[in-house]
Amino acid sequence: MSNSEGKVLNFDHLVFWVANAKTASSYFITRFGFKPMAVRDPTEERQILSYAVKLNKVIIVFESPTTVGGEIAKDLTAHGDFVKDVAFEVQNLEELVRRAKKGGAEVVKDISVLKDKNGSIRYAVLRTYGDNTHTLIDRTKYTGIFLPGYNTLENDAISELLPDTNLLYIDHVEGNMADGTLEESASWYETNLNMHRFWCVDYSHDLVPYSCINSASVINQDETVLLSMNEAAKGLRPTSKASEFVKALGSSGVEHVALYTDDIVSTMQNLKARGADILTWPPTYYDLIREKLKDSPIRVTEGIDALQANNILIDFDERGYMLQAFTKHLQARPTLFIEILQRRNHRGFGAMNYKWVFEAIELLDATADKKIEEKTEKLKLKD
Structure with a gap:
């Protein structure tokens, strides 16, 4: 298959919308053996706290609102804690988004760019079943730990005390x-x-x-x-x-x-x-x-x-x-x-x-x- 073809390559990460990102991520660290990975602190423009944890090739991001109102709070009231987004690493983002638009998919966010000192990622967001979305990510020009805006978290001492779960x-x-x-x-x-x-x-x-x-x-x-x-x-x-x-x-x-x-x-x-x-x-x-x-x-x-x-x-x-x-x-x-x-x-x-x-x-x-x-x-x- 040619590199010009738009296609999904891998699972990139999952996003859980939860009432308390700090405690939900801690549960996955203690019970399932995940390691703290990165945090994105809230800002005036983005009043959301995001904790990312990782275990081998599995990355899960827990997101919570830090203020009253907003989309996350609305969805949490409707659904409780839930998987909001299944993100994919993709090849030829433009072609995939063009195909999705032609197919009648709802584009929640058209192709956008996030940058920091480690480079840039390009992404788009499509709506799928229920209130779920798929973020399509091109990370070929990014060398950071996860995504722009995230800062590395220190390892949790509990990881040294408990046995590895070997979830790959x-x-x-x-x-x-x-x-x-x-x-x-x-x-x-x-x-x-x-x-x-x-x-x-x-x-x-x-x-x-x-x-x-x-x-x-x-x-x-x-x-x-x-x-x-x-x-x-x-x-x-x-x-x-x-x-x-x-x-x-x-x-x-x-x-x-x-x-x-x-x-x-x-x-x-x-x-x-x-x-x-x-x-x-x-x-x-x-x-x-x-x-x-x-x-x-x-x-x-x-x-x-x-x-x-x-x-x-x-x-x-x-x-x-x-x-x-x-x-x-x-x-x-x-x-x-x-x-x-x-x-x-x-x-x-x-x-x-x-x-x-x-x-x-x-x-x-x-x-x-x-x-x-x-x-x-x-x-x-x-x-």
Whole structure:
């Protein structure tokens, strides 16, 4: 592909709009192992405090208003703390913006320049689903730590005391869409950002009854930026996680960020040591997995006992497997969590686990019912 083509190259950073940037960034430092990176102090023109934290290739910026009113305060009232912006490093910013305008995308901010002593960056901002945006960044003429206007933060002493979490990069960002907008949202990326559909192994299974969602995914030309989207679908449960999310957030938005590790067992052990709040699963799930793997050619290097001890789920087919674990929601509203994952020749999102966890809960309920019956029978015999 020629350098003249406009395309998304990588995830650059994520922006979270939060009530208190100082404490939210501290939570990611203590619980998830991020390091303080840079701060942008408020000014008369820009009454926003921005804290950037970094872990390997993952950069997250937490922004809070320092005065009454303004867009951030308005959105925080509507949504609570949430992921506002997913920023991409891009090639040929002009061509991408031209394409987006032609495709009918809403341009929140046309091509602009930020400068300091370390050079300049050029950027533009597009609106995507809900109140979310994508900042497109050309940083080829910038040598500073992050972005113009930011000053370096000193390392936090706690980093020396706690174990590394080994979270390497963003595997994917997943959003939940308002009913009936999934196709339109996925197509937006093809039309405006030169991305294409990503067809993964998950989509070859009919898992809607268990997941209660329809899904679509897009990926960039170099297959380094993966975005997944869901909307509610009718299934075995009375409601869908997608519709529950949209109701809680008040619009479509980012439901989770998946961070990649190449050693998920030690990552989960170290997250637990740091006090991260991790979702747990019924023991019947691991009983099911042991049964299913008996007839599989797959050999799980980590061992099922280690997965069970660390609340890790597994999805697999005849070619490979992927391992995933989840934090609980990170804020007051049930609208954002972190996924931790590792892949071994498997490119899905763990969709089979909707079915397997569902089956495990049913097994657990059946076991509990049986115990109640047995207890009742014993009481009858005593009488």
